Amino acid sequence: MAMIAVEDLSVAFGSGESLVHAVDGVSFQVEAGDTFGLVGESGCGKSTILRALSGLNDHWHGQIIIDGARLEPKRQRSFFKKVQMVFQDPYGSLHPRHTVNTTLMEPIAIHGLDRADQRIAQVLEQVGLGPAFRFRYPHQLSGGQRQRVAIARALILEPKILLLDEPTSALDVSVQAEILNLLADIRSQARLTCILVSHDLAVIAHMCHRLAVMNQGKIYEELTVDDLAGNRPRHSYTRQLLQASLGYDRRLAAAATLADDGLDSGAA
């Protein structure tokens, strides 16, 4: 059975005239141990899906089933032991006045876990930060180190599901690869089920087994990474995204300029 099953999920903001359907009837399934990618441009609703899944947003309709249990908008504390999330911006996701130690102590205290010291040392080791980082404040850390702390915080509760909201887009290119490799390692070690949200097809291709392309709150198509690698998209929007991901294309740009010139001369 699927670890995560989302059925006809809708999230709307505002009311009346200004009602916006951020997510509009989305359905997908993620098998245990798989990594599912959600890709699309900014504002397409991919992060909103994660916020509904994680319980940060409780104004949703539809059905979410995680590990066989149907979710209510309001979550029990035990839910958070199962599902954790890593945020996009490591500069905003760590409390500026808490040391790494305090940040990692918090989930342990909330869930009343034992062996706090060992757990923290172990999880820091796991994300590649030595004990030297344990009593530092966020402002004493680099972006990549901060994101490692954020990952450690998500892992310390030993979740089954990890929701990743653009975990590398706020980082330096050189650091992005490190963090992605770290996430891939942790995923296989802990056999995590992940949902990765990104606008970067390269990141998705590197991390995911399957992915869904989203635009304007809807899933346009679902495809496997092999389809993506083999450049076999069915939907025109996916093709557009793929093309955009290849970067600046001289021929395409030239064609566009020619077309413009033709229009100009026609007008004159």
Added chain:
Amino acid sequence: MTGNAHSTAVSAPSHQGWHAWLTAEVTTSPRQASFQRMYFGWLRFLRNPLAVIGLVILVALLLVAILAPWLAQYEVNEQNLTTRLQPPSGDHWLGTDELGRDIYSRLVYGSRITLYIACLVAVIAAPLGLIIGTTAGYFGGWTDTVLMRITDVFLSFPGLVLALAFVAALGPGIENAVIAIALTAWPPIARLARAETLTIRSSDYIAATRIQGASSVRIIVKHVVPMCMPSVIVRITLNMAGIILTAAGLGFLGLGAQPPMPEWGAMLSTGRQYMIGSWWLAAMPGLAILLTSLAFNLFGDGLRDVLDPRTE
């Protein structure tokens, strides 16, 4: 966290190791981390000479209050009608008042009252404002509306008038004056805390705490309040001058400190009647109030530079 392997390893630095311990690149215990933070804050504070002057005056004031019995030349309420309205001299450093009491000695004892009022108001108003402001800001909706309208009602009265009403209801006296002033001092703090909370509550680190399963109370107390603390501390420090003046105003109207208490504001207002002939009656307590208010303001400015998380 006490007693874990990390905190015992480097928690007993030798005396010449203090500086190294405070500036170590790698901190090895929560205590060292927070001491280091305070040390760097202290260094930043020292870079502001005016703030240091403020701190020095406040420390001096504190010492004067503690050592009052040894510093005073005369008994605080010792009257001597043969030496009334004496100008400053060797016998009476700051002169005597209309009942022949030594002004210097009274000022020295009065510092205790001033500090007592300032501290008590801060201790009552700051937590009250913080709790109301952060609760309103964090929950929003109806909670916010109700709490903030109550705050608005308190804010819409001038502080002194509201304090007058409270003292009239509670009865005159220094304790009631303190309660009355505290009740007028919390609304600006609540507003400030609410505004700060509005920006904090939508941040990712609060979201991260929420999806760890933290309760609202836990989030407010452990995550929101520490972020509001610096601006509240700065605000209450900068408000101290106003608080001291309000206390003096209540004393002047006979609703605050009761005679013969050597409260500075009360001394100032009695001195007013003798201003033409004996300027020192009003000038000396006035100077003391001015100096203390100024010190609180300078110190508050310096604190803001140190405590603002954006400067780190």
